[in-house]
Amino acid sequence: MTLAVLELVLRWYREGRGRDLPLWRMIYMPWESISQRGEALRAELLSRVSGLDVAIEDDWSEIGGGSMPGTRVRTAVVAIALAPERVVQVEEALRRAATPVIARVGRGKLLLDLRTVFEDQEPILLDALAAALRQTAD
Numbered sequence: 001m002t003l004a005v006l007e008l009v010l011r012w013y014r015e016g017r018g019r020d021l022p023l024w025r026m027i028y029m030p031w032e033s034i035s036q037r038g039e040a041l042r043a044e045l046l047s048r049v050s051g052l053d054v055a056i057e058d059d060w061s062e063i064g065g066g067s068m069p070g071t072r073v074r075t076a077v078v079a080i081a082l083a084p085e086r087v088v089q090v091e092e093a094l095r096r097a098a099t100p101v102i103a104r105v106g107r108g109k110l111l112l113d114l115r116t117v118f119e120d121q122e123p124i125l126l127d128a129l130a131a132a133l134r135q136t137a138d
Helices: 002-014 022-027 031-048 084-095 119-135
Strands: 053-062 072-081 104-106 109-113
Touching (some): 031 053, 031 072, 053 109, 084 119
């Protein structure tokens, strides 16, 4: 299986289709596109869970990894301001969801970078996020 995937990836590069690989699609995703998707996700989230402090903020995606350590790309994140203990609870609930969601905690907020979420995955993300926020509500 591993060799078959490696063969496919190498064939795509040889055919000039390397940019079609998910990693490169994410890296080359324009900031404007990520920001617009974030605004749409913010609006949908606010329609599902009232009383949230949600904003779209500029940030950086860490590409990282062995071949590009420390490389960053400008991004826009969905930033949800919550009480410190609730930020941790929501982040943990997201990791335990049926489809685990990996979020970051920074600046005292829960941060979601849509650069790492394909558009067809957004409904799953919204469902998990709304459930985690309701589950941890006071």
